[in-house]
Each structure stands twice: as C-alpha cells, then as structure tokens.
Amino acid sequence: AQSVAQPEDQVNVAEGNPLTVKCTYSVSGNPYLFWYVQYPNRGLQFLLKYITGDNLVKGSYGFEAEFNKSQTSFHLKKPSALVSDSALYFCAVRDGSSNTGKLIFGQGTTLQVKP
Amino acid sequence: EAGVAQSPRYKIIEKRQSVAFWCNPISGHATLYWYQQILGQGPKLLIQFQNNGVVDDSQLPKDRFSAERLKGVDSTLKIQPAKLEDSAVYLCASSLDPGAGLFFGSGTQLSVL
Numbered sequence: 001a002q003s004v005a006q007p008e009d010q011v012n013v014a015e016g017n018p019l020t021v022k023c024t025y026s027v028s029g030n031p032y033l034f035w036y037v038q039y040p041n042r043g044l045q046f047l048l049k050y051i052t053g054d055n056l057v058k059g060s061y062g063f064e065a066e067f068n069k070s071q072t073s074f075h076l077k078k079p080s081a082l083v084s085d086s087a088l089y090f091c092a093v094r095d096g097s098s099n100t101g102k103l104i105f106g107q108g109t110t111l112q113v114k115p
Numbered sequence: 116e117a118g119v120a121q122s123p124r125y126k127i128i129e130k131r132q133s134v135a136f137w138c139n140p141i142s143g144h145a146t147l148y149w150y151q152q153i154l155g156q157g158p159k160l161l162i163q164f165q166n167n168g169v170v171d172d173s174q175l176p177k178d179r180f181s182a183e184r185l186k187g188v189d190s191t192l193k194i195q196p197a198k199l200e201d202s203a204v205y206l207c208a209s210s211l212d213p214g215a216g217l218f219f220g221s222g223t224q225l226s227v228l
Contacts, residue, residue: 004157034216043119043206043219044158090157100170103148103217105157 002027004093004106012112013081021076021089021109029097033074035065038088050074081113117141119220121207127226133195136223140209147184148217149192150206158206164190202227
C-alpha cells in the first residue's frame with residue numbers, strides 16, 4: 001500500500017535562511033512524487049513533481065526537491081525563504097506502475113517564515 | 116486557461132440533511148477526482164472518474180455519499196444524510212490523464228451542525 005509521511009507538523013525558519021520540509025514515502029512500484037502548497041482558504045497549488053530522470057527537481061517560486069531512492073525521501077528545499085512562503089505544504093505519491101493514478105497525500109507541514 | 120471551478124464555496128447544514136457539491140474541471144481533462152480534507156489532515160481520495168466511468172471509489176462511504184459525472188465533464192458529489200464527521204473541505208481536481216499532475220479547485224467548506 002502507498003503511504004506518505006511528513007514527520008514535522010511545523011517548520012520555522014527566518015527569512016533569508018534555507019528551508020527544508022521533509023517527506024518520506026512508501027510505494028510498491030515506481031514512485032511518482034509531488035509537492036503541493038495550500039494557502040488559507042485556497043485549493044492546493046502544484047509546486048513540482050518527480051517522475052524520472054534527474055534526482056533534483058526544480059519547481060515554482062524557487063522551490064526544489066531531491067529524490068533519494070535509497071532513503072525513500074523527497075524533501076522540499078529552498079535556498080532563501082520568504083515570508084510569503086508561509087503556508088501548508090503537502091507531499092504526495094502515486095504508484096507509477098498503476099494506471100489509475102491514485103494520489104496519496106501526507107498530513108501536511110506548516111511552514112512559518114519569520115521576518 | 117480557466118481553472119477547476121467548484122460551488123458553493125461554503126455550506127452549513129444540520130446533521131441528517133442532504134447537500135450537493137458541483138465541480139467543473141479544466142476543459143479537456145479526462146480524469147476528475149473528489150478529495151475530502153478534514154482539518155489538520157491531508158486530502159483523502161473519495162472517488163476518481165476517467166471520463167464518465169468510476170476508476171476508484173474504494174474510500175467513498177457509499178451508504179451516504181454518491182457522485183456522478185454525466186457526459187464526462189461536470190461532476191456532482193452528494194451526501195445524504197450528513198453526519199457531524201462529514202465537516203471538511205471537499206476538493207475537486209482534474210488532470211489530463213491519470214499520470215499527469217492534478218489541478219485543484221478552491222474547494223467547498225462544509226460545516227455540519
């Protein structure tokens with residue numbers, strides 16, 4: 001069965017510092033991995049995805065994520081955090097070997113960037 | 116390109132009442148999803164359509180929840196009768212195909228009193 005774990009409920013960083021939001025996954029087939037961001041009273045917005053290829057994936061708003069197969073991780077990173085990055089972040093996984101495309105989400109991590 | 120449209124934005128009902136949500140996906144997107152997001156949790160898939168056929172409804176409480184996607188475009192999700200634990204945000208999403216990224220609507224926030 002597929003599962004996603006986001007071990008931190010909240011991450012606090014100072015503006016200008018690098019940030020990391022952690023994600024580990026479990027899937028029986030090939031992992032398709034995604035990060036979404038949710039602002040208050042808004043739907044989820046797609047940030048980036050890993051399907052195949054380079055382990056370092058670049059996405060929207062300066063975010064990137066690194067796929068690590070041996071550690072089954074897909075941590076979200078940004079070199080320099082902005083106050084406007086404060087939001088709820090979700091990691092999600094799909095079994096790429098399945099053609100149904102069911103996307104399983106983690107429980108979310110709140111990112112708080114302080115000025 | 117217009118995004119995924121959902122209505123209503125908010126809904127407050129009493130338990131045992133019925134409620135319906137509507138979703139219009141991005142034009143041309145064959146795959147449509149309904150997710151339930153309870154406060155403090157990640158979204159949970161309720162049902163997935165490919166065109167007008169159901170691909171996955173394994174987590175849909177079928178005794179009270181129903182969904183349809185007539186003509187493979189718009190979709191409605193209904194709850195009858197509602198329970199207190201149904202209070203959540205109901206998110207609709209669509210994608211070109213099951214392997215593509217999902218685009219989400221703003222959701223319908225349901226409060227059951």
